[in-house]
Structure formats: structure tokens, C-alpha cells
Amino acid sequence: MYRIWVGLDPKLVMACLGGAIALMVLTIHIFAFDNLGYPASVKAKYPTYSPAPAAAPAR
Numbered sequence: 001m002y003r004i005w006v007g008l009d010p011k012l013v014m015a016c017l018g019g020a021i022a023l024m025v026l027t028i029h030i031f032a033f034d035n036l037g038y039p040a041s042v043k044a045k046y047p048t049y050s051p052a053p054a055a056a057p058a059r
Contacts, residue, residue: 005013
């Protein structure tokens, strides 16, 4: 198993590992949001919520 890693750049290996983990996390969140019904579930929980109006631009 050790011979597989000989000659590889450690920074590149770690970057690929981090990218793979990030993709897995994003995929899991996409399925979780779909199963929870987000953002409809938040709108149902807080029906009277409306974001504050944006501040008027300064002159």
C-alpha cells in the first residue's frame, strides 16, 4: 500500500481529499433539505415573518 503514495504531492492528495469531503457534505445537505421540505418548512413555521426593508441609500 505504501508504494501507491510514493512520488505523489502531499498537498495535492490533501486537496483532493478535502474536495471529496466537501462534495459529500454538499450532497448530504441537498438530500437533507429536500427531505425536510426546506424552505417551505421555515415559511410554515414563521408565517408572519417578513425581512426588514433595505436601508435607503445615503446621499
